[in-house]
Amino acid sequence: MNNLNYKDLLGIGQLSLETIKLILDTAESFKEVSIRDIKKVPTLRGKSVITFFYEPSTRTRTSFEMAAKRLSADTISLSASSSSMVKGETLIDTAKNLQAMNPDIIVIRHSSTGAPHLIARHVRAGVVNAGDGINEHPSQALLDLFTIREKKGRIEGLKVVIMGDISHSRVARSNILGLRKMGAEVTISGPPTMMPDKAESLGVKVVNDPREAVKDKDVIMVLRIQLERQGKNLFPSLREYAAYFGVNGNVLKYAKDDAIIMHPGPVNRGVELSSEVADGPRSVILDQVTNGVAVRMAILYLLIGGLRVGNVD
């Protein structure tokens, strides 16, 4: 019986090692669908998926909708500006109203940590966290794990460095949790202003200097610098960030030859990543995007499968 035994996917923190492996294995079998001539299977026909994005997103929303459609589910997308939230409706009321239309899955992105958890307590539909505040972005971490496993053949025992604004990154948090569960060794790197308090409690090493940080690593994961954080004194200027913490050809000289470069997108070229690295032979950035659809197909399929066996309430 292929199901997740969870109603919701709220974070990597909730998943067992077996469940993560199940999702990755399932994604593997779905990856083939996207390279067919007719890119559609009837698996989720008659099911409906609502994507509710309270924050802007291109990649994640498109990826979820593509995944749902390739499984023949119906998709409806809502954004904060088109929802009643602008009219002052509370999140719980919005969720209950969506539930009243009986969707099978609600995919939500929200600027508040814990918003998907709050919704999940009030709806029967499965809730998928597509990013909540600075907390988690589980589908991104799963597609990253999938990509690492695809490129490296394994995750256990690999050395991974995550570089950038770790404090404010839900991608980093989910990846740290997932990589640690899968047995990878994780280092985080960036200016001290961007390292979380008590980072060691996450089971990671902190190495601020990028040249030092990339040494001996199998995977170099670079995060997007959120330009809107400029002026909050996390870093003096983009120019200085690029010079001292950006990943470029010079920094890569310290890395292993077979290290892969990852980035969740969108890339600020010339800031956290130079173009030569982003477009270079070690970059797997576009593979991540391709794999994202397969992984999200697996998530939707397994969650709805789980619901089908009556795993609600």
Next chain:
Amino acid sequence: MATWIRRGRLVDTLTGGIDECDLIIDGERIAKILPSGYFYDQGSDLKLIDASDMLVIPGMIDMHVHLREPGEEYKETVSTGCLAAVAGGFTAIACMPNTLPPNDCRAVTEFILEQARRAGSARVYPIAAITLARKGKVLTEFGDLKAAGAVGVSDDGSPVSDSEVMRRALEYAKYHGLRVISHCEDLKLSMDGVMHEGEVSTSIGLPGIPAAAEAVMVHRDICLSELTGCPVHIAHVSTEASVELIRRGKEKGIQVTAETAPHYFSLDHTAVIGYETCAKVNPPLRTPKDIQAIRKGLVEGVIDVIATDHAPHSPLEKELEFDKAASGMIGLQTALPLVLSLVREGVIGLVQAIEKLTISPARVLGVQGGYLKEGSIADLTIVDPDFRYIFSKDQIVSKSKNSPFIGREMTGNVYLTMTGGRVVWERKA
């Protein structure tokens, strides 16, 4: 009619003793305190209260309460807040000025006192704002506010960030004999934080408030107290660093007093896990190490007062995304059992604990009460220290039910509360 309280163990906050006594209350005053077993012949018109196995303590005084009236009567009113107070054993409460409109002028102070008079259960001591509209710019009319009945000034949740304004407030308050109460928080440091910054905030992905956001302002206010010679009272101390700063200030002879709230010695930041908005409070719940420091600070006299920071909120402010939810929890009815739990754990002696709920806040605020002796006003609480129960929503007298302690097993509660010789609360059955 007189009242005879028999065989209670009287907690004497003046001498530190506990003795079985009988109390005769006549009118609004304590007429006599007699050794137990003494036969008092007053004829038939004498109400008897059997306080065997109970503690008789001075009416508790909570110097940090939010009554929400005027403006947010759906959360609490002066009347419901006073009832919650007496249900929790408090015969007097000081209410913070963050109402709508704020208590920054005589009219609001007088209105609150009038509502309290009508409610007729607990005594209410208004704390007025330090600055107009609590905006931290222009001082309120301290003289007029004191004349109207205010006992202290505080901008509470919107701390005075401008050190020059705080200096002037202290200088001016000293002249009028008003206690300045400071909510210590560097708003720039706490920024968008919603819980304590530490391994829990890092683990569950919520923006943190560093402990230093409190300590830097505690240090500032102690420096300003030294500069002005005006006493300052630090509200709701939550961190180890604050305790240390206050200790050093006291050692230097600076007139600094401090309070903490029961949740800061009972709960740590893990209570937030699950995005529990009922555990969202400002300052935030801290670490086990801070809890130990707070407890030590209480025992060593660094922290003078236990006050609840009773902060009623309705589901409208609490059933929300964690970062959008309001800060604060109710506390009037849980303070006594949480303090008694510290006593049972052997952290603090019974009399010392009771002092922090009675005579100590009375001294800080400069108000009556806090001790029981012949001739004094009969504000008292009879406590059943061994009564065991599960604290449940339906026991909450306050209009709001936002407590993280719902469902917790408690030992000790209020058997009877008396204000000015009148029974204002009696436990049912």
